[in-house]
Amino acid sequence: MTRVKKILAIHTGGTISMSQNDKGEVVPNAQNPIAQQETILAGRVELFTDEMFNLPSPHMTPVQMLQIKQRIDQAERDGIDGVVITHGTDTLEETAYFLDLTLPSTIPVVVTGAMRSSNEVGSDGLYNFQSAIEVAADDASRGNGAMVVMNDEIHTARYVTKTHTTNVATFRTPTFGPIGIVAKDHAAYFQKLIRQDTCDIDHVVDHVYLIKAYAGMDGSLFGFLDNDETAGLVIEGLGAGNLPPQTLPAIQRLLDRKIPIVLVSRCYNGVAEDIYDYQGGGIELRKMGLTLCQGLNGQKARIKLLVGLSAGLQGDALCQFLSTAVS
Ligand code: ASP
Numbered sequence: 001m002t003r004v005k006k007i008l009a010i011h012t013g014g015t016i017s018m019s020q021n022d023k024g025e026v027v028p029n030a031q032n033p034i035a036q037q038e039t040i041l042a043g044r045v046e047l048f049t050d051e052m053f054n055l056p057s058p059h060m061t062p063v064q065m066l067q068i069k070q071r072i073d074q075a076e077r078d079g080i081d082g083v084v085i086t087h088g089t090d091t092l093e094e095t096a097y098f099l100d101l102t103l104p105s106t107i108p109v110v111v112t113g114a115m116r117s118s119n120e121v122g123s124d125g126l127y128n129f130q131s132a133i134e135v136a137a138d139d140a141s142r143g144n145g146a147m148v149v150m151n152d153e154i155h156t157a158r159y160v161t162k163t164h165t166t167n168v169a170t171f172r173t174p175t176f177g178p179i180g181i182v183a184k185d186h187a188a189y190f191q192k193l194i195r196q197d198t199c200d201i202d203h204v205v206d207h208v209y210l211i212k213a214y215a216g217m218d219g220s221l222f223g224f225l226d227n228d229e230t231a232g233l234v235i236e237g238l239g240a241g242n243l244p245p246q247t248l249p250a251i252q253r254l255l256d257r258k259i260p261i262v263l264v265s266r267c268y269n270g271v272a273e274d275i276y277d278y279q280g281g282g283i284e285l286r287k288m289g290l291t292l293c294q295g296l297n298g299q300k301a302r303i304k305l306l307v308g309l310s311a312g313l314q315g316d317a318l319c320q321f322l323s324t325a326v327s
Contacts, residue, residue: 002044004043004045005044005137007045007048007081007083007137008049008082009084009086009129010083010084011035012052012053012055012057012060012064012086012088013053013057013087014086014090015114015116015117016113026117028056041134044137052071056088057087057089057095058091062204064095066202066204069098069099073103080107082110082137083107084133085109085111085112086112086125087112093148093157093162093299096160098303098307099146100156101307103146105198106142108138109145110136110148111149112148112149115166115170131182132149135182144189144193147179150168151170154178154189158295158296159174159300161173174269175270175271176295199307199313204307204310205306206229207232208306209225209302210234210236210301211236212266212298213238213243213247216246218247219248222247222251222253222254223250226253226254232306233260234293235290235298237263237285240275241274244280252288261291262293262301262322263290264296266298272292272293291322293322308322
């Protein structure tokens with residue numbers, strides 16, 4: 001007989017903890033309805049609850065992400081077998097990836113949320129919460145790093161992204177696909193995850209920025225970052241990783257300040273590569289000193305840069321850390 005698993009549920013807020021009022025507005029609750037659920041998977045799981053935050057996820061910052069990481073470190077020392085985090089979906093992928101990068105990949109860490117609040121018809125919160133507990137309690141989930149479980153699918157924190165404003169099937173993994181599904185009473189994996197190095201940190205740096213490129217862009221936005229405070233920058237480039245030529249002088253000034261600049265693609269699918277050799281093409285950008293980060297979207301690359309800088313990585317070590325998203 002399999003032993004009862006100790007699962008810690010960390011609640012942080014988001015739609016999963018909210019309700020619709022009589023005007024049809026979705027609002028936070030003083031009491032989180034999901035946190036009252038104690039009987040989920042009764043007999044197979046002993047559920048512990050920590051209502052750490054009650055935040056809409058646009059209010060979430062790396063400071064709170066670090067607090068969640070530290071709470072999970074503590075849970076692991078206390079003998080917890082797996083952790084589920086409930087979170088607003090808007091920035092869920094960023095918290096999940098932060099945890100993936102900073103936690104040792106031992107006990108399962110599963111992040112989930114909801115697209116419909118707790119009292120709406122077809123609310124998906126309780127169902128996703130139950131699925132996430134199922135995945136966190138499954139031995140097959142060990143060693144997979146942080147995962148996102150929503151709508152019966154298991155995704156890696158590294159590549160999953162929110163793709164729809166309201167649809168319950170919003171979380172998708174472009175290019176690579178989900179790594180498994182939530183089956184009747186277990187997690188069924190059909191892809192093996194290539195693990196990447198993790199980076200333990202005890203503080204988070206500030207002033208790490210993300211800018212998206214567009215046709216006709218010039219250097220103005222980059223000029224605003226040309227100061228002593230800027231710690232790092234991620235640029236979502238065009239296509240395979242190219243930029244309008246008018247941006248280059250301002251970008252060069254940031255590089256002259258030794259500000260690390262990471263280049264990803266603004267495309268939904270694919271990886272950034274140095275393919276084109278024209279002014280502003282990926283080959284020139286690489287030669288200038290931008291680090292191409294393959295496979296991560298802009299918001300994930302920003303989290304990775306922030307974690308690398310917070311760990312004190314610099315120069316080649318930082319470039320190496322940033323450029324190995326696809327192993
Ligand atoms: N805007 C909400 C939030 O991210 C959406 C959600 O919770 O799913 O908190």
